[in-house]
Amino acid sequence: MRRLCLILCFMLPISVFAEQVTMQNVRIWAAPDNTRVVFDVSGPVEHSLELLDKPHRLVVDIRNAKISQAIRMAISQPISADKYLKNIRSAERGSSDLRVVFDLKKNIEMRSFLLQPNSQYGHRLVVDLYDENNQKGAIQVMTQADNKRSKDVVIAIDAGHGGDDPGATGPNGLREKDVTLKIARNLANLINQEYGMKAVLIREGDYFLSLRKRIGKARRHKADLFISIHADAFKDPKVRGSSVYILSNRGASSEAAKWLAERENAADLIGGVSLDDKDDVLASVLLDLSQTASLEASIGVADRVLSGLKKLGKTHKKHVQSAGFAVLKSPDIPSILVEMAYISNPEEERKLKGKAYQTKLAKAMLSGLKDYFRNHAPEGTLLASAANQKYVITRGDTLSGIAQRYKVSMNTLRDSNQLKSDRIRVGQVLNIPAI
Numbered sequence: 001m002r003r004l005c006l007i008l009c010f011m012l013p014i015s016v017f018a019e020q021v022t023m024q025n026v027r028i029w030a031a032p033d034n035t036r037v038v039f040d041v042s043g044p045v046e047h048s049l050e051l052l053d054k055p056h057r058l059v060v061d062i063r064n065a066k067i068s069q070a071i072r073m074a075i076s077q078p079i080s081a082d083k084y085l086k087n088i089r090s091a092e093r094g095s096s097d098l099r100v101v102f103d104l105k106k107n108i109e110m111r112s113f114l115l116q117p118n119s120q121y122g123h124r125l126v127v128d129l130y131d132e133n134n135q136k137g138a139i140q141v142m143t144q145a146d147n148k149r150s151k152d153v154v155i156a157i158d159a160g161h162g163g164d165d166p167g168a169t170g171p172n173g174l175r176e177k178d179v180t181l182k183i184a185r186n187l188a189n190l191i192n193q194e195y196g197m198k199a200v201l202i203r204e205g206d207y208f209l210s211l212r213k214r215i216g217k218a219r220r221h222k223a224d225l226f227i228s229i230h231a232d233a234f235k236d237p238k239v240r241g242s243s244v245y246i247l248s249n250r251g252a253s254s255e256a257a258k259w260l261a262e263r264e265n266a267a268d269l270i271g272g273v274s275l276d277d278k279d280d281v282l283a284s285v286l287l288d289l290s291q292t293a294s295l296e297a298s299i300g301v302a303d304r305v306l307s308g309l310k311k312l313g314k315t316h317k318k319h320v321q322s323a324g325f326a327v328l329k330s331p332d333i334p335s336i337l338v339e340m341a342y343i344s345n346p347e348e349e350r351k352l353k354g355k356a357y358q359t360k361l362a363k364a365m366l367s368g369l370k371d372y373f374r375n376h377a378p379e380g381t382l383l384a385s386a387a388n389q390k391y392v393i394t395r396g397d398t399l400s401g402i403a404q405r406y407k408v409s410m411n412t413l414r415d416s417n418q419l420k421s422d423r424i425r426v427g428q429v430l431n432i433p434a435i
Ligand SMILES: [Zn+2]
Pocket: 160, 161, 167, 168, 176, 230, 231, 232, 264
């Protein structure tokens, strides 16, 4: 049989071989609720998928394709850390087809799709693996989040890009997806140390999330604010400084804003082409209708965060910018997008890489957030009930004791009462700031 095949193959016209697609590379991205396998292929492919059990495996047949020996070796390594995958192997099938087998740890659901070339990659075949009862999983998360809601102000921090979408890359190779995740984690830690505030990290590792999933996670956690953080590139490497954006339905307020919006929105096409996004047009119309209210809050937060960032140096623009970022299209959650710096500027790239500056950026954003929610704590939150509290000093009170009792910093307490020293007197009335 094999001999027959060899002979047949040999007899096929050369042009068939010339058109054969080569599998050139493979990347595996593990997210908490799915694993994405991306094959770089030299052209569009025709493929089919089949799930088999005993043992669990997923068979991907690709027509008229071959795999390079190097990739064959690379993917045959066992993948112990993955939730779903044991390993991947491949074999020729028939005269010119390729079969890739995923050995699985359990029963899964899957889907696959092709992606067109973009600025970063060529043609790709994407296979997503996720839990069989994915729907159920999502509902469980929701109730858990509901129960846990201790009336903190919830800030959803969205680290831009991830996985197969690196975002922008600096002249010295720093990737936007890495630096956004680091600073997002940093900011989350700072927020979680604040009284009455809680952070939710939208992306927790190096994987891609569609914009819809990002917004969905924020909504499941009942976020009071969605802050998407980026460090983008611009065509002119001299351009520098942070900018803060809110959503605009009327179009971008500047050329740079327009340019960025196009790039950030394109990111969703890089990794997020998905079968369940079909009704996006309808969804976006509905979203637009209920956006006006949260837009006002978005402007408020954006203003304060920009003020916070101004403490670090000259910002790119003096005022909050607006642009049509898809990730900000959340109907009920005020949303802002922060371009922390331009990764395309060599000096800013160097700074972004350093831990000290990452912390500075996180602190600058935090100060803006605190400043906003101090005066605009959502109803029913700890911050709202703590706001405008008055405290009358009695004998034996100390400023530090009061600060401790209300979990506010000494500085905040001094500032909000215009105290020049820590001396207080009996009968004096102190404002206890929310944060
Ligand atoms: Zn970005």
